[in-house]
Amino acid sequence: MKKLIAIIMSALMILSLAACGEETETTVAPESTEAQSQEPDTGAPESQEAAEFTTVQPGKLIMATNASFPPYEYTDDGDNIIGIDPEIAALIAQELGLELEIQDMEFGSIITAVQTGKVDIGLAGMTVTEDRLQNVNFSSSYAKGVQVVIVPEGSEIKSIDDLTGKKIGVQESTTGHIYCEDDFGADNVVAFPNGTQAVQALVSGKVDCVVIDNNPAKAFVEANEGLTILDSAYADEDYAAAISKDNEALLAAFNAVLDAKIADGTIQGIIDKYIPTEN
Numbered sequence: 001m002k003k004l005i006a007i008i009m010s011a012l013m014i015l016s017l018a019a020c021g022e023e024t025e026t027t028v029a030p031e032s033t034e035a036q037s038q039e040p041d042t043g044a045p046e047s048q049e050a051a052e053f054t055t056v057q058p059g060k061l062i063m064a065t066n067a068s069f070p071p072y073e074y075t076d077d078g079d080n081i082i083g084i085d086p087e088i089a090a091l092i093a094q095e096l097g098l099e100l101e102i103q104d105m106e107f108g109s110i111i112t113a114v115q116t117g118k119v120d121i122g123l124a125g126m127t128v129t130e131d132r133l134q135n136v137n138f139s140s141s142y143a144k145g146v147q148v149v150i151v152p153e154g155s156e157i158k159s160i161d162d163l164t165g166k167k168i169g170v171q172e173s174t175t176g177h178i179y180c181e182d183d184f185g186a187d188n189v190v191a192f193p194n195g196t197q198a199v200q201a202l203v204s205g206k207v208d209c210v211v212i213d214n215n216p217a218k219a220f221v222e223a224n225e226g227l228t229i230l231d232s233a234y235a236d237e238d239y240a241a242a243i244s245k246d247n248e249a250l251l252a253a254f255n256a257v258l259d260a261k262i263a264d265g266t267i268q269g270i271i272d273k274y275i276p277t278e279n
């Protein structure tokens, strides 16, 4: 069922991508911040019109994330938030003539922050789902994710079916959380504020497994002894940026840059830098 929904979602994304491509024939040229805030009503060329949008704070692109999700977003030794999503956001902000500001918050607060106009975008390895589409728009998809299961080496959990009756650790409000509650019952699911804490609970034996996205799973398994990832995947997903339904212009401008950077291979280049052996 989940896979079916994921496939339908992917198909919808491709359709909407195609539709967006038609609407915004022109790409957004890099431009200065004053171009967005005070816009002269003299006949601006079409290409600039495509770039007319507002942001929460003029001149800034404020991105909400949950920086406990390597390699998409995590903190370096100096507490800077780094990773695939911050790099993509910085690139798009630069092309739009905006300064990027990143706000770290709980994953479950990101959609609300976007919806209530506290931030411009949510970029957090966030999966496009039907439920979330009720509340926000999503950009073109820039990456794929897979929900996988982390277990201690030698665990009796060998496949998804073996999760029945086990204590499953998840990150609060994520697709893994929602799917596991649906499939295995809320009583068997323990939600943690972030992936790091879910994995710590696994290491200390408080849960039997953790369901989380594949690339963070690989990073957590590398960072912790004695863990392994099951071969069988739980669900396939598309990642995209969440943008307010009230800001179609920002969505169009964001997508114009993102689509161009996907087409010329720049986005894949950023992903490859963090996930060298993706297959």
Ligand code: ARG
Pocket: 065, 066, 067, 068, 069, 072, 073, 107, 124, 125, 126, 127, 128, 145, 171, 173, 174, 175, 176, 195, 213, 237
């Ligand atoms: N892809 C999953 C979802 O959208 C998990 C994302 C978690 N991201 C994060 N930055 N913690 O629900």
